[in-house]
Amino acid sequence: MFNSWMIIGGVTFLVALGGSLIRPRDVSWGLRLDRPRWLFFEPAIPVIWTVIFACGAISATLVWQAEPGSPKTWLLMGFYLLVELITVAYIPLTLRLRSLKVGTVLGGIGVLLGFVLALTVLPSSGLATLLLVPYAIWSPIGTYTTGQMIELNPDAG
Template sequence: MIQSWMVIGAVTLLVAVGSFFITPRDVKWFAQLSRPRWLVFEPLIPFIWTAIFICGAVSANIIWQKNPGSLITWLLMGCYLLLEIITVTYIPLMLRFRSLRIGEIIGSVGLVLGIVLALSVLPISRLASLLLVPYLVWSPVGTYTTEELIQLNPEDA
């Protein structure tokens, strides 16, 4: 029998990996942008997001286990999925439109949805809500970094 954590993990992985296939091949534009001097952790960002997605998948599995198959649980699963999709579209959309402002908007929308989701699952499971805290902490860092990129590269906003 397929366990819920397997399905949730597979969906999380497919959405995350799927974003690599829709990323435009030409990333020269983004690579040539001026970056803030304090952005020394850029090579760690994929690992940070991987950890955040794992926390989100574990959170979703906890919620599923509390009340599997209920309408509320399905709606929450949809919110988890939407949050991940919004998050992984940051790079492809920003690159496709060559617009840092799009990245900033996507980051802000993701933060708002992350807050709503964390508050929605809190009455069901404190642990599931706590597992969303890494997203809630890191998402503003990414959005702030994008804002800094806009300040350094106003022609690419």
């Protein structure tokens, strides 16, 4: 009927759509914020996150295929989902609450959970762990950037 990659990919896509739950007035607040001068690659960030989410979905599929339906695998799928939910919540909550501190905290939680997920997945699949490396690299960059933006926009902290 449905292959595991279809279900995992579909869930990943639906959760990622949650990042678009933002109001226009929230977006305008975010656009007015000062950014670090070195943030020249900002237009590429949506593409970067799309690749990261795709890698995460493939990673989850590999983990599922290693032990389909086992209690351990279901727990790992829940862990993948938690990491994605935290990651996707970053933009809507930061903008809605107009707080870069909220974004920094969410980013930090995502970094921590991403590393724990990668270590937890390692016994199941080395390749699945390798596919989490883009998240492990990019998530701290985003969190650091948000922290830098607090310094540039103290009233938005």
